[in-house]
Amino acid sequence: MKTFSTALALAGLSSAAFAAAPGKIQREVNFPNYVSGKVIVELTSTSVLGKRDDDVHARFFDELDKRIPSGWSTKKVFNSPIFTGASISLKNADDIAKLAGIKGIKALRPVLHVPRPEVRDLYIPKTSDISQSADLFPPNIMTGSDKVHATGNAGKGIKVGIIDTGIDYTHPALGGAFGPGHKVAGGYDFVGDDYPTSAPVPDDDPLDQCAGHGTHVAGIIAADPNNEFNITGVAYEATLNAYRIFGCTGGTDDDVIVEGLLRAYDDGNDVITLSLGGPDGWSESSSSVVASRIAEKGRVVTIAAGNEGATGPWFTSSPGNGISVISVSSVNNIVTGPLRAVVTSLDYPAIPYFTDGSLNPVPGNVTLPLYALSKDSSVVDDGCNALPASTPDLSKYVTLVRRGTCNFSIKIANIAAKGGKYVLIYNNGGSFSAITTGSDTAALIRDEDGLFLLSQFVAGTQFTVSFPDSGAFVNLPNVANGGLVSDFTTYGPTFEMYFKPAVAAPGGGILSTYPLPLGAFAVASGTSMATPHTAAVAALILKAKGKSAAKGIRDLLETTSKSIPQSLDENAAAQTLTQQGAGLINAYNAITYTTVVTPGELLLNDTANWKSLHTIYIKNTSKKTKTYTLKHVPAGTAITVTPGSIQPAVGPVPQTSDIVANVHLALSKVTVLPGLTFPVIVSISAPKGVDASTVPVVSGHIEIATAGENLHVSYLGALTDLKTVQVIDNTPDLLGVPTPLLIDATGNVQEDATNYTFVGEDFPVIAWRQVFGSAAIKLDLVAADAKITTNLRKRGKIVDLFSWWWPGIFKPAGTFSKVKTVGPLFEYDYLPRNDEVDNPYYETAVPGVFANGTTIPVGQYKTLLRVLKVGGNPAKEEDYEAWLSPVVGVVAA
The missing domain is CATH 3.30.70.80 (Peptidase S8 propeptide/proteinase inhibitor I9)
Known part of the structure; x- marks a missing residue:
């Protein structure tokens, strides 16, 4: 094409x-x-x-x-x-x-x-209070990697290529040196420190001591155990190659990513991992295509799903959208490591605290004495009412207040009325986890710590409280969301209805290595952290099963993963697979299970192209006959468009358990002899009576269980014809004005006929907002008297969209809706939907030339914008949304 x-x-x-x-x-x-x-x-x-x-x-x-x-x-x-x-x-x-x-x-x-890889809640611990052994590193326990280590498998002999910011290979936990025979054995720097503000300066040394992201990734994969923080890389005996495609600041271009991918392939890496990407929604970018081809050649390619969860569904990232790559979602660590406040002049340990919704430190690095609003810890409404006139100027103190009765924001507002800025809220037996206060200078501490501080205040002891921006790290149980999908994880699927993300791994609150000049160790969150964990698990599998297993690793990881619930409630439904993928990977299950199930995912498509019949293959690789029980386990159905609106839902995307697919299993129990494969027919149909305008995406698992082994096959489908989903936002809901529209040379919305010289800045700009993706966006010039009836209000391969500008085929005139076109101006393909903040609309100049470079003659015209609906046929007029502009005059300068 x-x-x-x-x-x-x-x-x-x-x-x-x-x-x-x-x-x-x-x-x-x-x-x-x-x-x-x-x-x-x-x-x-x-x-x-x-x-x-x-x-x-x-x-x-x-x-x-x-x-x-x-x-x-x-x-x-x-x-x-x-x-x-x-x-x-x-x-x-x-x-x-x-x-x-x-x-x-x-x-x-x-x-x-491609923007710089984003991490969340980054902080640098200086010392460790962790007493665990290296074999008990929590992220490794979550994926069963600790059990694999116990068998003597740490990935030795497997080469992992990291395409990122480079690695500080001088770090003792990463081998301390670079070159053959060392942990970081090779690689290449494609850009140098000053890229992209300066031209690339490539060399053979991928050292990074200014960015840190790649070093954090490297530690997750291969940090040697027995370091000062007792972290252990998932495949700590694997060999690393580093491919630096980011400078010290800024992003990169995807031709550099392509170069990195091809070099990593040529260097013979068994696993290639990329913790990077940008929102796209389609699988057609150059880096996505190249990454997918490499995976099809038998290399494992893991790529971050993205951290755009707040933006809502249909916002998957490239190159993770590559059809055959493994796109990775993030799961929160089962432990959390908050920073700690330091109490001076007292023999008392540092106090762990949580700030507003995060692990970030209280800013300012202040040291102040403490003032308690009440000397009585039994007061249930502490700080819930206006403070008495006798209250001192609280700007000179850290204020201590008891949790309870009223919202945190009320307590903070009452304290602020007396000048208070820094607030410690001590717990009353509730969950000790990140809280929402609306203030980054308010923090929650444990009840026992609050009671101690209160006792010292009542006794008149002189002491101060400080909030250093780095300090000792301690693991505490993550009782709030440990083991759940990280809320920042991007939601799928792609507009082609590919299953993205594919799997999940630990990525929320992960401690790993960091460049020595930047602190040596760091805690960070993101799908950037989950992706190398998955790459390292793949290395363990390749070590155990042989490198020929590479092509089947995605299916293996998907079918042996563990489904993730929506909450920590005992009977919570499974999280929508549009965010969790197939589930949390498990290295031990993938290696030791003697049952192989394929495929890992069933793609149902949308209702216009629904694929209802599927075959699941169950292979018994053991030496004993096995009996398997099959059942349907639905996940939450994602409501991806806000009811009564055309706007995409924002994260967390609403889910319902009232809408589930109709699943019929030909057999609910099968017996398979040793070495044989048994096929099971599955029929999945869309439920009736669904509000298709909300574009629900249904998902779930077909569970396959035998003694000691629990596997599943995942499915996903859209409960609407995606070709009926409106693409152009012609409402004023977000931008205050409907789109599309023209903006004239003075910066005003053009409503009447307007002339332009197309010299300097005298030209119109067309703007439009997309609430859904489109594979083809065309702008043509038509006659000034043209009129059309605007239509704004089967998935298949996109055919050649662009024959109109080939020599011998290009014609300056065509038709649309019986309107003669003077000539094409531009065309974009595979545009993602817009979001609400970073890229709320598209906008580009209306050119003074046709698409083939010829000048538009002087005259009066209109512009015709056409946007192909998802799944539409570019040869059919009815598959486009269309808009006709006011008259645009082309006049001599």
Whole structure:
């Protein structure tokens, strides 16, 4: 499939910010992930011109010289059996159209900017109060990796490639050195410290002592045991290769990711892991395609699902969207390690505390005396009423108040009325975990610590309380959400209805290594932490089962995982699989189970393309006959669109147990002889009477149990025809004005006919908001008197969308809804939906030239925006949403 038009659209992404328009929309280019004028060209691996493979690049570059004399440059050259091509940068972005017709081009995709990996709740402990042995490191217990270690398997002989910020290999827990024979044995730095603000400075040394993310990832995989914090890497005898694609600050471009993937493949890594990505929703980006091809070649590829849980569903990340890769969700650690307040002048241990919703320290690094609002700990409404006039100026104190009766915010407001800023709320027997106060200078402490402080205050003891921003680390049971899916984990599925994320691993509150200059050890949260854990578990499996097991590892991890509940309540339903994937991975189960079940996931699609019949294969690899019991275990059904609205739900996405799939098992019990495989037919149908406008996504497991072994196969499907889901937001709900719209040269919404010279900043900008993804967005020029009836209010392979601009095929006129088009202006493909904060709408300049680079003649026109619905056929007019603009005049300067 030729996907040239997305890159062609980059020609319109050159405008800078202008004056503010009404509502929340600004006149500016708002495609934050597109790198203007930069594209990745995939070439056929054998030239269609009959040339040798070595000539493919040379022939293409010769053609570029002929067609684009104004200037272009090569950024990357890819010459691999996985991917042959190059990334190029054009001096004039409009020249992209001139690539049309070059023989040997297989596909052309835009270069995407990928943000820096995000971690949450990062802090640096200085010393450890952890008394556990290395074999009892909690994340390893969660996935059964400690049991695998007990068998003598720590991943020795398995090579793991880490594509990240680099590694501080001088860290003692990571081997202390670099090169063959060391833990970090190889790798490459593609960018240098100052990228992306400066040009890349590649070299053979992937050392990182300024960023830290990759070092944290490396420790999760392979930190040697018996370090000062007693952390143990999941596969601590594995060999690491580091591929540095981020500088000390900023993000990277996905052509650098592609380069890293290909190098990691060529270096023979058995497992390749990437804790990075950007919201996408589709599986079509260059890095997604390359990562998936590598996985199909028999390498395990694990990629972070993303930390966009608050944004809601249909927001999966690339390259984790690659069809054959393992996209990883995060689960909260079963222990938590809060920072601790220090009591001076008293012989009392530091006091652990939780701040507002997180593990972040109280800011300010202050040291103040303590003042208790009440000397009586039995007062149940402490701080719930206005404080008496006798209360001193609380700005000079850390205020102690008892938990109970009223909201934390009321207590804090009453304290603030007396000048108080720093507040310690001591517990009353409730859960000791992160609380919601609305203030980052208020913290919850244990009841026993509060009672001690109160007793010293009543006794008149002179002491102070301080909140250092780093300190001793201690493990406490995570009674609030330990073992649950981290709320920050991105929700799937993809718009193609692929099962993303695939599995989950520990990622919330993970202690690991960190660059020595930055503190040596750090606690961090994110799917960035869950992904290397999964990669390391894969290394343990490859060590146990052989490297030939790689292609089956995703199925193995999915079927031997443990389903994750929505809450810690005893009878809680399973969390929607759109966020947890198949469940929490278990290395010991994956290695020791003598039953192999395939496939790991059943893709139901949407109601227009529903696949109801599936076959599950149960293989008994033991030497004994086994009897298996099968049953259906539904998970929560995600309500992905807000009822009565077209807006996507925000996280946490609402779930219901009232809507479940109808599952019929041909057999509920089967007996399988040793060495044989038994097929079981499963029929899954969509429930009736569902409000399809809320786009529910149903999911669950087919559980397969025998003595000592519990496996499951996961399923997921959308209970609506996705082609009926509105894509364009024509409501004022979020932005204050309906979209699409044009913004004129003065920054105002254009409502009447307006003339433009298309010189300097005198041109219109088109803006639109998408509440769902689209595989094709087209803007055409039509006659000024054109009229259409706007339609704003079967999943299959997307066919060639872009034939209209090939030489010999390009026609300056076509039709849509019987309206004659003058010519195409631009086209984007595979755009994700917008969110509510970071990228609430798309916006780009209406160009003064057609898509093939020719100037638009002087005259009066309108623009026609068409957006293909998910699953729509690009050849059918009815599968588009369409909008016709006010008149746009093209006049001489």
